[in-house]
Each structure stands twice: as structure tokens, then as C-alpha cells.
Amino acid sequence: MQTFNCDLHYHSPYAAACSKNITIPLLAQEARKKGLDILTTADILHPVWLNHVKENLIEENDCFRYKEIIEGKKIYFLLGTEVETEGRVHHLLYFKNFKHIEEFKKEIKNFCQDMSVYGSGRTKLKTTAENLLNLCKKLEIIIAPAHVFTPYFGIFAHFNSLKEAYGKNWEYVKFIELGLSADTKIANTIPELKNIKFFSFSDSHSPLSYRIGREYISLEMERANFSSFKDLLENKKGKLLYNVGYNPREGKYGLTACSKCYQHYTLKQAIENKWKCSVCKKSIKKGVLERAEEMAALQGNSSLKQITKRPDYKYLMPLAQVIQIAINQKNINHKKVIEIYDKFIEKYTEIETMQSIPFEKLKEIDENIAKYIISFRKDLVVFHPGGGGNYGTPFIFFTKEEKEKKEKEINENLYLKDLQKKLF
Ligand SMILES: [Zn+2]
Ligand SMILES: [Zn+2]
Numbered sequence: 001m002q003t004f005n006c007d008l009h010y011h012s013p014y015a016a017a018c019s020k021n022i023t024i025p026l027l028a029q030e031a032r033k034k035g036l037d038i039l040t041t042a043d044i045l046h047p048v049w050l051n052h053v054k055e056n057l058i059e060e061n062d063c064f065r066y067k068e069i070i071e072g073k074k075i076y077f078l079l080g081t082e083v084e085t086e087g088r089v090h091h092l093l094y095f096k097n098f099k100h101i102e103e104f105k106k107e108i109k110n111f112c113q114d115m116s117v118y119g120s121g122r123t124k125l126k127t128t129a130e131n132l133l134n135l136c137k138k139l140e141i142i143i144a145p146a147h148v149f150t151p152y153f154g155i156f157a158h159f160n161s162l163k164e165a166y167g168k169n170w171e172y173v174k175f176i177e178l179g180l181s182a183d184t185k186i187a188n189t190i191p192e193l194k195n196i197k198f199f200s201f202s203d204s205h206s207p208l209s210y211r212i213g214r215e216y217i218s219l220e221m222e223r224a225n226f227s228s229f230k231d232l233l234e235n236k237k238g239k240l241l242y243n244v245g246y247n248p249r250e251g252k253y254g255l256t257a258c259s260k261c262y263q264h265y266t267l268k269q270a271i272e273n274k275w276k277c278s279v280c281k282k283s284i285k286k287g288v289l290e291r292a293e294e295m296a297a298l299q300g301n302s303s304l305k306q307i308t309k310r311p312d313y314k315y316l317m318p319l320a321q322v323i324q325i326a327i328n329q330k331n332i333n334h335k336k337v338i339e340i341y342d343k344f345i346e347k348y349t350e351i352e353t354m355q356s357i358p359f360e361k362l363k364e365i366d367e368n369i370a371k372y373i374i375s376f377r378k379d380l381v382v383f384h385p386g387g388g389g390n391y392g393t394p395f396i397f398f399t400k401e402e403k404e405k406k407e408k409e410i411n412e413n414l415y416l417k418d419l420q421k422k423l424f
Contacts, residue, residue, distance in 0.1 A: 003241065004038045005038070005213075006037065007031075007204075009042070010039075012041075012043035014121030019205060019207060034209050038078060039076070040081075040094070041057070041064075041077050046115060046123070053077075063224045063225040079094065080095065083122070088153050107135055133169055136172070146203070147177055148176045148177065148178070160298055162192060174197060175197035179253075180246045187292060188307050189292060189423070190296050200244065202215050208320075210319070213350075213351075214245070222237055239311075244313075247383055251391070252389050253288050253387060256287035256388075257386075258277035258282055258285075264385070264413075285387070316355070319353055326369050353373065380403045381394055
């Protein structure tokens with residue numbers, strides 16, 4: 001068995017609103033810097049991207065990897081994509097090999113969107129979630145709902161359960177993607193998900209290291225390939241060690257809020273306001289916390305108790321963001337941020353830098369940044385929560401007193417119920 005850090009959801013330049021600079025070589029480089037072992041090809045149904053993928057990957061002992069070895073490291077890829085079914089529901093799919101993809105393409109021929117259209121990397125299928133699941137089951141394709149709680153394209157924005165969405169074969173689904181605004185604690189209040197694994201991926205639209213791998217999972221698997229991933233999902237061999245990702249307070253859809261001015265609302269206030277913001281009159285979007293709470297209650301867990309024991313969920317902030325906060329720089333892509341970032345990455349991966357290298361070593365590179373990293377590890381972080389499509393804002397402190405003062409100030413302006421406070 002081996003341990004792999006995996007980010008299995010992001011996009012190519014051929015999905016809507018994604019960076020034009022994304023390439024497989026760049027992704028592999030960034031994965032090396034980050035400390036990731038397995039990526040996905042993303043958007044594999046797109047014909048131009050598929051050719052690019054084929055040019056850059058080689059098949060070696062039943063695994064796909066980037067053709068070059070980067071500083072002694074092999075970067076593996078699972079062939080996969082995100083697709084959208086009717087009613088704006090997003091799903092992640094993974095395929096065994098290129099032949100497997102062709103089999104799928106043949107089956108979806110009559111309801112697949114025109115692949116020359118802008119944005120078709122995240123492919124739209126004119127069919128239901130249930131039909132797609134049944135097709136995946138027939139062809140033994142791995143399928144899982146993406147960012148399940150998010151208000152526009154998450155499965156739970158449109159359905160009250162996996163069973164309602166996927167129909168009688170719903171248990172073919174073995175995992176859900178939590179999305180940036182949810183963590184294990186929030187999703188583990190929903191009874192139906194008891195035997196479903198929770199994974200965290202970046203859903204990045206950019207190849208840069210503060211996006212790729214901003215959420216990932218650490219897996220123990222036999223090999224870096226589809227079959228081993230399937231074995232893990234079916235509880236045959238391998239396991240999820242832990243999730244790493246954003247604090248849900250940092251996610252864009254953490255709490256219910258206005259989609260324009262980001263004013264927070266309780267669910268009750270939003271309903272009373274008929275989902276129109278009283279400040280700017282734009283629409284209010286339901287937060288992930290409130291949606292999960294609603295679903296837990298619908299399924300008989302209104303006390304929001306934890307349903308089962310789960311692997312740890314470790315909070316992480318991208319190194320570039322920590323540097324940005326430490327040097328008080330507005331732009332995360334500023335050359336000063338990148339300069340400092342590169343100094344750390346010359347010696348360690350980003351995951352090592354953020355999670356395990358001792359202060360004494362980090363301080364040799366940059367003492368100020370090292371202090372902020374240690375504060376982050378000690379959880380001296382407070383967030384002004386996100387919502388309505390706006391990321392939360394983090395603040396990092398050096399003492400518990402400073403942290404608690406800020407926390408109090410922020411929480412006084414939020415209307416969280418006691419039960420919600422346990423989760424958020
Ligand atoms: Zn999506
Ligand atoms: Zn507003």
C-alpha cells in the first residue's frame with residue numbers, strides 16, 4: 001500500500017470561466033510544488049483537450065502519468081471529467097482508460113452537447129442524473145456528485161437526497177465531493193450519507209498552486225490508478241486517511257447571503273424577505289450550512305448529531321494566501337508574494353511547508369512568514385464568513401486573546417443558532 005495526495009476535480013481551458021493557461025505540463029509542475037501525487041485530467045470528453053492529454057501522458061504498468069519525471073517525482077493522472085445533467089446538477093466521472101471513454105461517448109451521442117461550443121469541457125448532457133447514473137453503472141464508470149451543497153449546481157440544491165436524484169440504483173454512488181463551503185462535520189449530520197465517503201477537491205479554474213490542491217484527500221491505495229481507486233471506493237482495499245481543505249467559513253457559499261452585496265441572512269429572514277436582499281434588492285442565496293441543516297432535519301436528525309465516525313478533516317490555507325496576509329499585500333499574484341513563495345518551494349513542497357516542517361527550519365527561509373505558518377497550525381485563525389458567492393476573509397493572530405477578541409466581534413454580527421455554532 002502507498003499513500004497518495006489526490007486532487008481529482010479542477011478544469012481545463014475548455015470549461016467556462018477557466019484560465020487559458022492550463023496545460024498538463026503546468027498542472028504536473030504545480031502538483032510537484034504542492035506535494036500532490038495524483039491529479040485528474042479533467043474535462044476529458046473535450047476532443048481538443050483529449051488530444052493534449054494523450055500527447056502528455058504515458059501509460060506505465062496500468063497507471064497514467066505525466067510523460068516527464070519532475071525532479072525525481074512521477075505525477076499520476078486519473079482520466080476524468082465533470083458533467084452537467086438536466087436541472088443544473090454537476091457530477092464527477094472517472095474512466096479506466098481511453099477505450100472506456102470512447103464507450104461512454106458512443107452511449108451519450110444522442111444527448112451530448114455540441115463539443116465545439118465554448119465551455120463544453122464541463123460537458124452538458126441532456127439527460128437526468130438518474131439516467132446518467134444507470135449508464136455509469138452499466139459501463140462501470142465511477143460517478144459522484146460534485147460540490148453537493150452549493151446553491152447553483154450542487155445536487156442538494158435541487159434534490160433532498162441522493163436517492164431522489166439518482167433513483168433506485170443510488171447506492172452505486174460511493175462518494176460525494178464536499179465543496180469548499182462544507183467540511184466533514186457539516187455533511188456528517190445527514191443520515192442518508194452514512195455509508196458514503198466524503199472527499200475534498202479544489203474545483204480549481206486556474207493552474208496556480210494557491211488554487212490547485214487547495215482541497216485534497218490523502219488516500220492509502222495499492223496503485224495510482226482507476227482500479228485501485230475503485231477498490232478503495234468499494235471498501236475492498238485501501239482507505240481514506242484524511243481530508244484537507246478550507247474552513248467552511250472561508251467558502252463562497254458558507255452562510256446564506258445576498259449574491260450582490262453579500263449581506264448575511266438567517267434562513268428565516270431570507271424566507272420572510274422572499275429571498276430578496278433588503279439592502280440592494282438582489283437575490284439571496286441559501287448557504288451550505290443552512291442547506292445541510294435543512295436536509296438533516298428532513299431526514300430525522302434535527303438535533304444535528306454526528307451520524308458516524310469519519311477520518312479527520314484538516315483545515316488548510318494556501319501558502320500564497322498566508323504570505324499575502326503576512327506582508328499585507330492585496331494581490332495574491334503580486335511578485336513579492338511569488339518571490340517568497342518560491343523560496344519555500346525551493347526547499348519543501350507546499351504541503352510540507354504548511355503542515356509539517358518545524359519552525360526552526362522555516363525561519364531560516366523567512367522568519368516573519370514562518371511565524372504566520374505556525375499561528376495557522378495553532379488555529380489562531382478567524383474568518384469573516386463567506387456567502388452569496390463571496391469568499392470568507394481570514395485573519396491570522398499570534399495570541400489566543402487577539403483571536404478571541406476578533407472572533408467575538410465577528411460572531412456578534414452573525415445570527416447563528418447554538419446548534420449551528422457546533423458545526424460552523
Ligand atoms: Zn461544478
Ligand atoms: Zn444585497
